[in-house]
Amino acid sequence: MSPQTTDLLIVIQWGFLFYFAALNTGYLILNVVSFFNIRHYMDAQVLSELPRTYTAFKPPISILVPAYNEEATITASVRSLLQLAYDQFEVIVINDGSKDDTLEALRREFQLEPFPEAYWVKLPTQPVRAIWRSRIHPNLRVIDKDNGGKADALNAGINASRYPLFCAVDADSVLQRNSLQLIVEPFIEDSRTIAAGGTIRIVNGCTVKEGFLVSVGLPEKWLPLLQIVEYLRAFLFGRMGWSALNAMLVISGAFGLFRKTSVIEVGGYRTGTVGEDMELVVRLHRHHRKRRIPYRIVFVPNPICWTEAPESLAVLKAQRVRWQRGLSESLSMNMGLLFSGNGGWISWGAFPFTLLFEWFGVFVELAGYVFMIAGFGLGIVSGQALFAFALVSVALGVLLSVSALVLEEMSFHLYPRYSDLARLFLAAVLENFGYRQMILYWRFIGMLRWMFGPEGHWGAMPRSASWQSRL
Amino acid sequence: MVSAAFSDSIIRYAAWTGLAMLVLIVLMLFQVARLRYALRDRAEQEKHFLELWRPLLMQELSGIRTPLPQLKSGEEEPFLKLWNHLQDTLRGPAHQYLNDVAVRCGMAEHAQRLLRQGGLRSKLLGLATLGHLGEHSVWNEIVEMTRDPDSILSMAALGSLLKIDAPQALRELLPRMIEREDWPVAQLAILIEEAGEHSSFSFLMDAAERMESASEPEELARLRRALHLLEVVPPQKALPVVRHIMKSATDEEVLAQCLRFLIEPSDLPEVRRMTEHAAWAVRLQAAQALSRIGSLEDVPVLSKLLGDPVWWVRYRSAQALVSLARGDGAVLDRIREQIDDRLGRDMLTMAMVEGGKT
Numbered sequence: 056m057s058p059q060t061t062d063l064l065i066v067i068q069w070g071f072l073f074y075f076a077a078l079n080t081g082y083l084i085l086n087v088v089s090f091f092n093i094r095h096y097m098d099a100q101v102l103s104e105l106p107r108t109y110t111a112f113k114p115p116i117s118i119l120v121p122a123y124n125e126e127a128t129i130t131a132s133v134r135s136l137l138q139l140a141y142d143q144f145e146v147i148v149i150n151d152g153s154k155d156d157t158l159e160a161l162r163r164e165f166q167l168e169p170f171p172e173a174y175w176v177k178l179p180t181q182p183v184r185a186i187w188r189s190r191i192h193p194n195l196r197v198i199d200k201d202n203g204g205k206a207d208a209l210n211a212g213i214n215a216s217r218y219p220l221f222c223a224v225d226a227d228s229v230l231q232r233n234s235l236q237l238i239v240e241p242f243i244e245d246s247r248t249i250a251a252g253g254t255i256r257i258v259n260g261c262t263v264k265e266g267f268l269v270s271v272g273l274p275e276k277w278l279p280l281l282q283i284v285e286y287l288r289a290f291l292f293g294r295m296g297w298s299a300l301n302a303m304l305v306i307s308g309a310f311g312l313f314r315k316t317s318v319i320e321v322g323g324y325r326t327g328t329v330g331e332d333m334e335l336v337v338r339l340h341r342h343h344r345k346r347r348i349p350y351r352i353v354f355v356p357n358p359i360c361w362t363e364a365p366e367s368l369a370v371l372k373a374q375r376v377r378w379q380r381g382l383s384e385s386l387s388m389n390m391g392l393l394f395s396g397n398g399g400w401i402s403w404g405a406f407p408f409t410l411l412f413e414w415f416g417v418f419v420e421l422a423g424y425v426f427m428i429a430g431f432g433l434g435i436v437s438g439q440a441l442f443a444f445a446l447v448s449v450a451l452g453v454l455l456s457v458s459a460l461v462l463e464e465m466s467f468h469l470y471p472r473y474s475d476l477a478r479l480f481l482a483a484v485l486e487n488f489g490y491r492q493m494i495l496y497w498r499f500i501g502m503l504r505w506m507f508g509p510e511g512h513w514g515a516m517p518r519s520a521s522w523q524s525r526l
Numbered sequence: 527m528v529s530a531a532f533s534d535s536i537i538r539y540a541a542w543t544g545l546a547m548l549v550l551i552v553l554m555l556f557q558v559a560r561l562r563y564a565l566r567d568r569a570e571q572e573k574h575f576l577e578l579w580r581p582l583l584m585q586e587l588s589g590i591r592t593p594l595p596q597l598k599s600g601e602e603e604p605f606l607k608l609w610n611h612l613q614d615t616l617r618g619p620a621h622q623y624l625n626d627v628a629v630r631c632g633m634a635e636h637a638q639r640l641l642r643q644g645g646l647r648s649k650l651l652g653l654a655t656l657g658h659l660g661e662h663s664v665w666n667e668i669v670e671m672t673r674d675p676d677s678i679l680s681m682a683a684l685g686s687l688l689k690i691d692a693p694q695a696l697r698e699l700l701p702r703m704i705e706r707e708d709w710p711v712a713q714l715a716i717l718i719e720e721a722g723e724h725s726s727f728s729f730l731m732d733a734a735e736r737m738e739s740a741s742e743p744e745e746l747a748r749l750r751r752a753l754h755l756l757e758v759v760p761p762q763k764a765l766p767v768v769r770h771i772m773k774s775a776t777d778e779e780v781l782a783q784c785l786r787f788l789i790e791p792s793d794l795p796e797v798r799r800m801t802e803h804a805a806w807a808v809r810l811q812a813a814q815a816l817s818r819i820g821s822l823e824d825v826p827v828l829s830k831l832l833g834d835p836v837w838w839v840r841y842r843s844a845q846a847l848v849s850l851a852r853g854d855g856a857v858l859d860r861i862r863e864q865i866d867d868r869l870g871r872d873m874l875t876m877a878m879v880e881g882g883k884t
Contacts, residue, residue, distance in 0.1 A: 447547065
């Protein structure tokens with residue numbers, strides 16, 4: 056082997072090692088921060104368990120439900136939303152030019168009648184065709200508009216909303232009766248709060264009755280089970296850690312609460328993106344940091360929203376490709392946040408971390424796999440080296456998942472049986488053998504689609520809703 | 527086979543790192559199992575505890591004194607949780623019965639120990655307990671805790687002091703309540719209300735009145751917080767202070783807050799004047815005040831506000847018109863016909879439908 060090749064290999068080797076060390080240091084810090092934060096949160100809960108009433112001071116909330124071809128599930132979703140335990144709220148369904156009978160289903164079920172709304176265009180959207188209000192639930196309105204995508208639908212909902220806080224909810228989200236009570240707390244506790252997101256859990260395997268979760272369980276199928284481990288990791292030490300540093304970059308579109316004036320100030324949701332939820336949060340950070348406006352974007356660790364995970368590879372692939380595109384759009388559109396003077400943890404921590412490890416990391420990780428496998432094939436990477444690095448990679452993956460299980464046990468311990476824990480651990484091990492590599496490949500495709508593909512549109516996901524059949 | 531890409535030392539290092547991680551995984555799994563076991567154990571213990579103690583406490587609450595068993599080690603927390611729960615739920619002489627039980631079980635001393643030795647969870651439980659017990663001997667320690675940067679702990683300390691001695695707590699801590707922005711005003715107001723101490727009204731009114739000449743941003747922020755707190759005072763009592771503040775106030779938020787208190791027709795001239803204010807938040811509150819205290823004489827003023835550039839002012843004005851017309855659809859139709867502005871007409875139509883007046 057020529058000296059130049061050897062030098063090149065040494066550079067590559069140190070590049071990978073540096074990347075690996077930086078990534079793990081980041082995860083370690085997040086883990087430690089999450090550990091202390093979750094302990095503090097759980098300790099503080101001891102008084103929340105006592106009967107206290109803050110009802111008179113809870114700000115009213117507008118729940119926005121964008122719907123596109125949701126004919127089959129929309130009425131059940133809205134019915135459950137109308138039963139949420141909260142003093143004052145309204146539900147606004149935005150029918151984004153559905154091609155099916157979404158509007159008709161709503162009209163029948165809730166006795167909708169035309170409403171002479173003095174519609175205020177705070178955010179530009181596709182034309183609104185009509186606004187309806189329920190005769191039996193005066194706090195339910197439906198906006199029927201031309202198709203413009205999820206972000207456009209949410210903007211129309213913001214325009215029609217009456218209350219200072221709005222809650223963006225996916226039409227298929229399963230909430231708990233007290234979800235609004237829990238997620239509004241950061242707004243009551245600190246007037247600087249402009250957005251809050253809760254833990255999203257996977258509903259596959261659980262029992263849902265009349266739109267509400269009644270018991271928690273694990274799915275029989277492996278694909279959603281593997282995603283449960285992923286969600287635990289992402290929420291319990293990812294978002295929890297960044298939230299403690301006021302540097303959380305994502306609030307899931309499935310359930311998030313926002314201060315309306317702050318969102319309008321930044322121009323609402325950005326249309327033409329597939330990651331409108333993340334992009335909005337990143338833009339809110341950028342806006343407030345740039346203008347030095349004190350603010351907080353908060354993560355509520357309580358599991359307050361449940362969503363269905365894809366059960367087929369094709370649907371999972373579409374979801375992950377979309378997520379990676381969304382991530383790419385959100386970061387690239389807000390590059391001004393990177394290392395900005397007044398940026399704090401968001402500019403010097405979360406943003407570069409996400410950029411390097413979740414965005415650009417796709418290429419590095421993929422290159423790592425190719426290098427190791429090709430190197431082994433070409434004889435420049437020994438069997439021992441391949442084994443040693445595979446061991447580290449798998450062990451780290453399992454370690455991170457198991458640390459999420461520890462945080463789960465410290466906090467909500469939702470999965471009741473020992474066998475559930477055993478299955479989750481097994482999933483944490485197995486995901487390293489094929490699943491993670493598959494997800495990495497789909498993220499790579501997402502990057503390519505972002506670079507070369509057409510503009511994004513509604514990320515409709517076919518649902519099996521198997522949990523719904525257990526009514 | 528010798529690796530060209532990685533030196534032996536790096537491979538060895540990687541292998542050892544991997545093995546170390548495997549050991550960590552095993553340790554963490556043990557931790558998960560331990561936590562789960564402890565959780566089951568605790569749940570079982572709490573179940574047995576409740577089966578024994580709930581009936582005993584209920585008996586005590588009905589005034590029947592019975593010999594109480596010794597609390598076992600580890601039962602202090604479930605006891606205090608149940609005890610505090612009952613204290614927060616019950617009214618009347620039940621508090622005294624419960625306090626008596628806590629003293630007999632040695633919980634007054636235990637709560638003090640929690641305050642001094644425990645972590646956040648213990649401290650919070652200790653504060654809640656000492657508050658219900660009205661334990662004056664730890665006053666200074668708890669006052670010190672209100673200075674803690676952790677707002678959860680400091681607020682709990684404040685709540686405890688308000689329960690022990692509300693007038694003294696307000697006398698000593700009202701400035702801090704107005705000062706500390708991390709103490710949510712809404713929760714402070716609830717704590718004051720819960721304290722049920724009517725003498726607090728005078729403290730609050732004095733505090734607000736003293737700040738009437740606020741002009742610097744920090745002073746104005748404090749005045750706004752004081753006005754928020756003043757909302758726990760019955761409006762009739764607060765009115766003289768509010769009127770006094772309004773006379774000299776120029777800050778739009780302060781003016782808007784003051785308008786929320788006005789409930790007497792004698793304030794109508796001031797309210798009508800405020801409908802012309804440059805700040806929309808003030809015009810909005812003026813419209814709402816007119817819906818409370820105005821009359822049909824105010825229809826022209828409100829009709830004019832229906833043409834306001836701000837949607838919310840138009841909306842509240844339309845609601846005020848619906849309210850003043852007292853459900854008379856014919857009156858509202860006449861008002862609507864006289865409105866030239868299309869946006870204003872649309873707004874009134876919407877408010878009429880919402881109010882069921884069409």
